[in-house]
Amino acid sequence: MRLTNHQAVEIVKLACQITQRPVVVRVFGSRLDDDAKGGDLDLLIELDEPVANPALLSAQLSAKVSRLINGRKVDVLLTVPNLLRLPIHDVAIREGQPL
Template sequence: MRLTPDQQTAIRRIVTELTGPKATVRLFGSRLDDHKKGGDVDLLVELTEPADNPAWLSATLSARISRQMDGRRVDVLISAPNLIRLPIHDIARREGIML
């Protein structure tokens, strides 16, 4: 996994601040491969409660985490009981690593 322990802690802290303590966050995508270079940070944030404004939440998480990571591009996928489940959610859940 190509995230430092400090980056992992910062991501978990930001997700908890914006979504609460029940949310989980998984890293998926190219950052899981230690042999690759660069690439964005792909995160799946899973909520136990419905998301009131998932687009705002995703954008806010992405911006705050990106600032914490010196401008690295961050893509945030939201999973919540009131949102449509897409194949990418299954891939992220299956291949992702819990932070």
């Protein structure tokens, strides 16, 4: 995975701070390929409770993590009980690596 240990720990901390609850954070997509270069960071945030404003939560986390990783683009996907589960969620859970 093309993240440092420090970045991984900080991403989980940011996710917990923004959601104000424990979360599971998974990295999926091109960042799992150690031989690749560049690319965005795809994160799946798993929560057990509904979220009142998922778009705002995703945007806040994306912006803060982007700053942490020197301005790289960050895509945040949420899996929560009050949102529709799509095939991309299954891929992210199956192939993603928890931080």
